[in-house]
Amino acid sequence: METECRVNIYITTSIRGPARKNGGYGYVIEFIKKDGSPITRSGVGYEIKATENKLVLMALKAALKRLTKRCSALVFTKCEYVLSSYKNEWISEWKKNDWTNARGVKLSNWELWRDIWELSTMHELSFESVDVKNPYEMWITDNIKKVESEK
Template sequence: MDRTQVNVYIEVSIRGPAVREGAYLYVLEYMLHDQPVTRCGYCRHESTENQLTLEALIRASERVRKPAEIRVFTHCGYVFNAIRNGWPQEWKAAGWKTAKGKPVKNVELWDRLLCGEQPHIFTATEQDHSYREWMLSELERKEKDHVGK
């Protein structure tokens, strides 16, 4: 099956496992007729870094209508390592238990990512990208707008 190559760049406004007000911004990028096409998404609510990152990835991947190879650019170590090492597929096969037999956190998000309408293949990278500065400044601007309301 010939798969579309898609990049998803994700930035979040919070770090760590504590639940607090935060936001994500993603940029979805693919080629159409040899021209780059981008789509963006933003959301703000109480969450953790991992949850925001997963939600951004789910929202972005839901916009991809054909089976694709989706390369995820994220600085969220947990999500990066899980995708890179194929843990979600292992967790699902083990009844959503970790290798140590503990329940997987955010199972509903991981399951939603794996069970999307299209059978995407995900890979992950922590490398910086050309959208990063813009995304971080956009998150900061939206934060200031939110606080000012």
């Protein structure tokens, strides 16, 4: 697939793990110009009784909706479930099986997975774990806190 641009998508959430809590997510889409300087677009959101997985999926969906050209996107997240889902190509299997897992059970957040699949068909997605802080993590975290304080 020929792409028109390369972007990095950095995702941060205020929730870690599978516990359902009220929390926020944020993302930064970064395009590096030829002179090396970045152009960024960002967004934040809030969800009641969400898990880390759901917030990451919500952030990814929101970021993909912002891409107007065919892109090669490298997604950075700490969420091991989402990383594994792509690296092990589970998402392709889930789509084939109408968004059910290997045991035939409908996926949690299957609507988000479906929407992300549909949004990603025009892009090349790859995923990386954020072992160290991403360059936008403090900014995203501060903006998540602002959104959370308004709720």
